[in-house]
């Protein structure tokens with residue numbers, strides 16, 4: 001028997017995800033005694049400013065990674081889309097779970113779709129990626145920031161702060177709230193965040209016993225798709241809080257990757273698609289294609305604006 005400590009954030013979504021992963025791990029590894037350890041991250045404590053101003057979504061992950069490096073926990077469960085491009089030395093992603101619905105969705109108070117919403121409708125999202133793409137499609141709505149867990153955001157909309165909010169379908173369905181979805185948005189309108197809908201299970205690179213156990217719950221197709229998406233993101237260093245999206249599907253060994261880089265105001269949206277068999281190469285090729293279309297200039301102008 002080995003005691004394996006699984007670290008998780010304390011949000012309802014994180015606890016649900018971790019519980020699900022622990023069930024899978026128990027089925028696959030009968031010799032493990034699993035214990036859960038809750039960790040409060042800086043991103044969970046600071047809720048009053050825009051996430052990108054305090055260092056982006058990497059915040060949620062960093063402190064959990066430190067707990068892994070310190071040996072306080074053996075496994076960490078993260079939403080793949082919250083993973084920064086760089087994994088610290090000494091840690092690896094030991095498994096990627098099968099991706100759920102990767103799409104973003106609109107939830108409106110009135111039940112109106114994106115096409116039906118009136119001009120001037122207020123849409124809550126703090127994601128520049130969602131903001132850019134919603135404004136590209138409906139330049140006549142207004143986008144306002146919203147923070148907090150899923151239930152907080154839904155409540156703020158219900159109370160009338162917004163006419164609608166944008167969320168990932170996957171998070172809602174993991175919570176059992178898929179009936180709240182008004183309209184799932186096709187990737188033609190809204191390219192998802194890199195890794196959206198998949199879970200990343202992280203461990204120490206030298207923990208061979210845990211690595212072997214994690215391999216049993218890895219989904220190879222999702223893993224390859226996510227590798228292509230992350231290679232694409234990697235080409236835009238520090239792209240985690242920039243308006244960048246990517247979505248790959250792997251069928252019969254062939255990966256098809258869609259990528260998107262936009263200006264937050266939605267007036268410029270660059271998109272492309274690349275197919276291939278080698279995930280990192282597909283990602284890099286698509287990044288190159290968008291860089292040739294001007295993605296580099298677009299993002300460096302944005303980075304300057306942010307640091308000012």
Ligand SMILES: NCc1[nH]cc(CCC(=O)O)c1CC(=O)O
Nearest residue numbers: 079081167168170171196197198
């Ligand atoms: N940004 C926070 C976050 N991180 C992971 C999810 C759930 C979806 C997923 O795991 O991809 C969410 C909520 C959301 O964006 O709606």
